[in-house]
Amino acid sequence: MVDDLRRRDVFKLAGGATSLALAGTAFTQRAAAQDVRTLTIAWDTDIDTLDPAAFKSIGAYVVQANVYDSPLMWKVQPEQGKPGLFRSRPGEFDPSAAQAWSFEKDGATVVLKIRDGLTLPSGKPVTAHTVKYAFDRGLQSPGYIRLLFPVLLGVTKPEQIVVRDDKTLAIEMPAPSPMALDVLALSNNAILDPDEVKAHASEKDPWATDWLKRNVAGVGPYRLVKNEPGVEVVLEAAKNYWRPQPFFQRLVFKFVPSEADRVLLLKRRAVDIVTGRPGLSPRNVKSLEGEAGLKIFSVPDTTCHWLSMNTKKAPFDNVKVRQAINYAIPINAIIPSVLFGYGTQMKSPVPSLTPGYDDKLSPYKHDIAKAKALMSEAGVGPLPITIELAVRVGWQPHEQAAVWIQRELEQIGFKVNIVKETDATFRQVASKGGHQLSIETWQSWINDPFYHLHFNFHSKSVTTNTAFYANPELDKLIEENMRSPHGSSRLAAARRAQQILIDDAVWGFLWYDSWTRVMRADLVGVEKRWDTFERYYGMKLA
Amino acid sequence: MALALYVLRRLMSVIPTLFGVTLISFFLTYMLPGNPAQVKAGPLATPEYLAEVERQMGLDQPMWVQYGRYVGGLFRGDLGESAATGRPVLQDFTQRLPATLELTLASLILAILIGVPLGVLSAVHRDTAIDHVGRIVGVAGVAMPTFWTGLLFIYVLFYLIGIAPAPLGRLASGLTPPTAITGLYVVDSLLTGNWRTLWSSLGQLALPAATLAFSVMAPVARMVRATMLEILQSDYITAAWAAGLPRRRVIYGDALRNALIPVVTTLGVVFGFLMAGNAVVETVFAWPGIGNYAVTALMTKDSGPIQSFVLFVAVMYVIVNLIVDLLYAVVDPRTRLS
Known part of the structure; x- marks a missing residue:
């Protein structure tokens, strides 16, 4: 009797399991039949706003860069030894919505010639007025573009953007800016359809910021057809676009919050490429090296990671002490053990790809004896000094590097407590000067030494100067060179600035990230620009 | 009539509970460190610009004004805006709540389907191999963290063997969701007779539901086992045996029915636990539910989604407890008398 019951149940269970397994085979059959003209991308970000003038999430920037054209674009060149990969070089630009550009008044005025035959999705032509609207909106609407233009270009009011005729637009700056063309390549200067935007404006919201959060109205290679947060974003190739149709007619961005899943999806070819920041941690990229059917593109990039020391606090x-810290950082262990080689040692406060960068100025290398000597010269004490090192939760390389740094700093007289904070907390504490030590990161989309120095080291850049560094000589150097023609004296000034910052050991030098993407092996036409966001327009299957 | 009055009285008692929940969810979020305006304004923001963003978000107001606005908004169905999606939180919830509910219900049903028979078998075959296996499986389910079980399922069934679909949410790529009636894809597919989406949504649901069910099956099985053991030794069961009633009828009819009373209570607790606790599983399976949404919001101190999540889970707890109490009245006639 008893045995009977048991056996029957076992059979039932076994039967259930078999039918589940059979069902499973059918579930997966669909996945294989994928359209070759569709590119499936895994990421872990939602779109917060697509308003071109607003600061936004990584996902929103990626979409913005693919649904809108800006007046100019950073030119890309084939990367040596990496067929299928293209990368921008400093100071090289391509026409985009503007088919040509020229300078007047020794570079103080930029003249844009708007592309002939360029039309909006509505069929109306794109004129100089259309492009002016994009700049006017940036200058006046909420968002951060109106903070950038005055600093970078000296453009503060719409009157400085002058329509000369239907196809000619002039940007009148008070002085030449070596960053002007870079600014014109930013995806934030999206060519919008003024009529469409105005149709969705209201008295309370004259720039239609609310409507533009989730709607796209302008010129670009793709159009947004679906945006379902937490599920997927779908872009389709735009019709009547001025360039030839792209290979990938459809881009599907799948929201995959778990990194382990992103790895398995790549390995099973359920997705073609992983994007985002970071998308995949160095450890996982390493584990995918040599995986059949996949390839890794990795090139040096301008993102800096450093140990931020609050120079206002003992x-x-x-x-x-700051110099001692720089000698104590075990960077030669961090690069292989934390970054698995997907990063390079930081040898200057400016990125290695930035004009004027000099890797010969820094004397710092891992040398505990020297660090200890500097600590005793510093005369701080009594040792050990207890300090806190703040990192952001979920920023894997930072969390791991912090442990390496902790161990070395404890050798030279510190007792280090690692504090993990959420993004919101980290930023708040940082801006109030509450961090003693923290791991910070920064990327300059405008690849110019003084752009970088201005935000990170000028005493007036209170929210971005994470070290709270103030040095009148450096401030003066930055101010003199922010808007001066790019030439040998400017490069010399950049070198002088690096020397000051290295001597003063303002940052604890960590590493420059490599821009790294893992994708299916036959994907080519991958383009990496200064803002790091892929443009899918040029991608295709080999 | 008496039942209607009982329900009404229970519903009235919910009001102060919900009021308390709004207070707690608001102040907990308020006390969280971090400044959401800073996340929104971006790294290049100047102090003046930051102040402007704070003003827009109402963060410059005193705490009690912010609370008043929050509660006032609740009455108008305004739960605030999500910083991550740029949409009203209510809209996000309308889209995501069915996903969480579907996953929770599926895992609960699965846990009952496996847990109850397992409990009965363990009790009937006390201290035999079946009982031991049941215990080991149960302990393993409780002891293994769900993210790990979930990943293990994905690794083995999707990656190695390839019988499970890609862990990419509720439907296979390229399928459009069935016409929304309940918001539960499986149910809606059945109602509209859309067999392709039914098949796909069942497939997508299988692994996350199994992962969650695995973690809560043990308490159900243990509870069934314990009460079954007690009841199997009671006089009326002995009498039933003595009367020569069929074994099946004694175990599954007489004994199990009475054993289910405490189990119903356990299920209420388990349901609440699943609702609030499946954030991890949602993340592992890219399941677009409210748990995953709330976790992301916590990182950026995005108050709208966090407060709403706490509120929704509390409301669900209240509703489930109400249902459990009502079920009690059905299962156990004694409660109706008192």
């Missing part, structure tokens, strides 16, 4: 107000 003991980091002491230059000897």
